Amino acid sequence: MKLVRYNQTAGRPNEWNALLSDPFSMFAPFFGDTCRSSSSSSTPSSVSWYEDDENYYARIEMPGVKKENLKVEAEEGILNLSYETGKSECETSGQCESKRFSRTLRVPEKTRLSGIEAKLEDGILSLTLPKVEEKKPVSIKIS
Amino acid sequence: MSTELCKDETNDVASPQVAEASLPVVKPHYSSRYDDEAWEVSVTLPGVKKEDVEVSVEKEILDLKAKRIFDAPEGWRPLGDDQSDRSYRLRLDVGPEVDPAGVSAGLEDGVLTLRLPLREESKSRSIEVQ
Structure with missing residues (x-):
């Protein structure tokens, strides 16, 4: 007979509430957790936008997300990011339900959707969104 | 061993001695679990480099x-x-069960995983019932 340590799970916060208040906090791998920090004490995962003359740039926090589990789709001024926990991840965490999350992001009007590039590094998704080339006036030579 | 690891001490810090005083200080999200050998704490630090x-x-x-x-x-x-730049600070009361010399850490995909091994005397043991 063994004495087994009591695994406290009763105090677990409602995951849906956490998802609604801070969708991307759920990307963090979590376990049979006995505690979690509350969303209010930390800044919600954020998106930072930049631009230069050629492109817009977005940096999106996605801690714990693997490149192979992330899908980025662009349509009509909207960018859809979706993520599903893979099997290996589920084995590591000991929680074998696969989880899916998605988030939509409005992209600037002048973006050329076909040219968007994405890179995931250190839990940050960096997107480069090329601007549509503006039609410049053509000067006509008067003969 | 108790489940008191979660006692959060972050707010008890009067003036955090962080390297970059001008940066906003943020408490990161974390979760924890334990097994017979150690506590494992997982802290989300997106965009943070190992160094x-x-x-x-x-x-x-x-x-x-x-x-x-x-x-x-x-x-x-x-x-x-632009709120990209920030300091993270987290303080947790790990109790007397943790062996500070054996603590290890790994950073991957913006998640820091800390393994806090228990002292020998704090590990759970099977007790044979006679």
Whole structure:
């Protein structure tokens, strides 16, 4: 007979509430957790936008997300990011339900959707969104 | 062993001694679990480089300091409030069961995983019932 340590799970916060208040906090791998920090004490995962003359740039926090589990789709001024926990991840965490999350992001009007590039590094998704080339006036030579 | 690891000491810090005093200090999200050998604490630190993380355990307090600085390439202009740069600070009361000498840490995909091994005398044992 063994004495087994009591695994406290009763105090677990409602995951849906956490998802609604801070969708991307759920990307963090979590376990049979006995505690979690509350969303209010930390800044919600954020998106930072930049631009230069050629492109817009977005940096999106996605801690714990693997490149192979992330899908980025662009349509009509909207960018859809979706993520599903893979099997290996589920084995590591000991929680074998696969989880899916998605988030939509409005992209600037002048973006050329076909040219968007994405890179995931250190839990940050960096997107480069090329601007549509503006039609410049053509000067006509008067003969 | 108790389940008191979760006692959060972050707010008890009067004036955090972080490396970059001008950066906003943020408490990172974390979760924890334990097994017979150790506590495992998982802390989300997106965008943080390994060299910018500092972890210590002293007087039963785990103290984590990290910073995130994004050097935007030349010509990039921020749109709206740029809140990329920040300091992270987390302090957890790990109790007397943790062996500070054996603490290990790994940073992957913006998640820091800390393994806090228990002292021999704190590990659970099977007790044979006669």
